Amino acid sequence: MVDRIEKNPGARLDVKAFQDAQQRLDTRAVVRSLPPGLTEEDFVSILRLALLTECATNSYAAVFEEGARKADAQWLRRFNTNVWVPDELLHAAPFKVLLMSMGYTEGELDRQVRETQEKSYTHGSGTLPVQLTTFGLMQEYLTDHWYGLIAHLVHPAAPEAALMVARVKKRETLHTVWYRNMTAIQVESNPRLLGPLAETLAKFSMPGNALVPELQGRATAWLPKMGGDFQHMARDMVRLIHESTGDVKRMGRVLVDIAAHKGYHHGPVSARTAKRALDGLGGPGYGLIGEAILERVGLSHVFSKQKKGRAILFHNTLAERVRAPVRSWIARQLEVSFDAMNVQPA
Numbered sequence: 056m057v058d059r060i061e062k063n064p065g066a067r068l069d070v071k072a073f074q075d076a077q078q079r080l081d082t083r084a085v086v087r088s089l090p091p092g093l094t095e096e097d098f099v100s101i102l103r104l105a106l107l108t109e110c111a112t113n114s115y116a117a118v119f120e121e122g123a124r125k126a127d128a129q130w131l132r133r134f135n136t137n138v139w140v141p142d143e144l145l146h147a148a149p150f151k152v153l154l155m156s157m158g159y160t161e162g163e164l165d166r167q168v169r170e171t172q173e174k175s176y177t178h179g180s181g182t183l184p185v186q187l188t189t190f191g192l193m194q195e196y197l198t199d200h201w202y203g204l205i206a207h208l209v210h211p212a213a214p215e216a217a218l219m220v221a222r223v224k225k226r227e228t229l230h231t232v233w234y235r236n237m238t239a240i241q242v243e244s245n246p247r248l249l250g251p252l253a254e255t256l257a258k259f260s261m262p263g264n265a266l267v268p269e270l271q272g273r274a275t276a277w278l279p280k281m282g283g284d285f286q287h288m289a290r291d292m293v294r295l296i297h298e299s300t301g302d303v304k305r306m307g308r309v310l311v312d313i314a315a316h317k318g319y320h321h322g323p324v325s326a327r328t329a330k331r332a333l334d335g336l337g338g339p340g341y342g343l344i345g346e347a348i349l350e351r352v353g354l355s356h357v358f359s360k361q362k363k364g365r366a367i368l369f370h371n372t373l374a375e376r377v378r379a380p381v382r383s384w385i386a387r388q389l390e391v392s393f394d395a396m397n398v399q400p401a
C-alpha cells in the first residue's frame with residue numbers, strides 16, 4: 056500500500072498560488088457575514104488554531120518516526136518521511152495568507168508559529184504502528200471536517216479563500232482514507248491489535264489540546280455555531296471505526312473496550328463489568344452491541360446489507376425476531392456522543 060502511495064501521492068498544495076492570491080483576497084468581508092454568536096475575534100482564533108496546529112507537523116512526525124523505528128516498521132517510516140511530512144509542511148500556508156489578509160503581519164504570525172513549535176508535544180495514545188495509524192485516522196478525520204466548516208464559513212463573502220481551505224481539506228480527506236486502510240490491513244492480519252487500537256481511541260486527544268489549549272479548548276463551542284453537528288460526526292467516526300476493524304462484532308468489542316477504558320457506567324453496571332460478562336460468553340454479544348451502535352447513529356443499513364447475502368428471509372427467523380428488539384433496546388440506552396469519544400475538533 057505504501058509503495059502505491061509513494062508512487063502516487065496526489066497533487067500537493069501550490070503555496071505560491073496561495074501567496075499570489077493574497078492581494079486579491081478580502082477576508083475581512085467574512086467578518087460582516089459571520090453567523091450569530093461568532094465574533095471577529097472568534098474567526099481570527101479559528102484561523103490561528105488551524106495555522107498553529109499545522110505548523111507543528113515536525114512534532115507529530117517525530118512521534119511516528121520513533122514508533123516506526125521501535126517496531127521496525129519500515130513501511131510506516133517511509134510513509135511518514137516521504138509522503139506525510141512533505142505534504143503537511145505545506146498546510147499552514149493558506150491559513151497564514153488568510154490571517155495576513157485579516158491584517159496580521161508576517162512577523163507576528165512567524166513569532167506565534169515559532170512559539171508553538173518550541174512547545175514540547177507529548178503523545179499519550181500509544182506508539183505501536185496500529186496505534187499511530189488509528190491516531191492518524193481520527194486526527195485527520197477531525198481536521199478534514201473542521202476545514203469543511205471553515206470553508207463553509209468563509210465561502211459567502213470570500214469564495215477564493217474558501218477554495219484555498221477546501222484544497223487543504225482535500226488532502227486531509229486523502230490522509231484519512233490512507234490511515235483507515237493502513238489500520239484495516241494491520242487489524243486484518245492480526246486481530247489481537249484491536250486491544251491497542253481501542254486504547255488509542257479511548258485516550259485520543261487532538262494535538263492542539265497540548266500545543267494551543269487556549270484555542271483548542273474553544274473549538275467545541277465554535278463547532279455548532281459554524282454549522283457542525285456532533286451526531287453527524289459520531290456517525291462518521293463509528294463508520295470509520297467499523298471500516299478499520301472490518302466487521303460489526305469487532306467494532307462492538309472496540310467500543311465496549313473504549314467504554315471500559317474510560318470507566319463508564321450504565322446504571323449499576325460498569326462498562327468493565329459488562330466487558331467481563333461479554334468476554335465470558337465468548338463475545339457473541341459484541342455483534343449485537345456493534346449493531347446497536349450502528350442503529351443508534353443511523354447506520355443500520357450497514358448490518359442489514361451484511362446479512363442480505365446470508366438469508367433473504369433473515370428478518371423472519373426466530374433469532375432475528377429476538378435479536379431486533381434487543382438491539383433496538385440497547386441502541387436506545389446508548390449515548391454515542393461526541394463527548395463519549397473524548398474528541399475535540401480541529
Ligand SMILES: [Fe+2]
Binds near residue numbers: 109143146198
Ligand atoms: Fe494538515
Ligand SMILES: [Fe+2]
Binds near residue numbers: 143195198226227230
Ligand atoms: Fe493531514
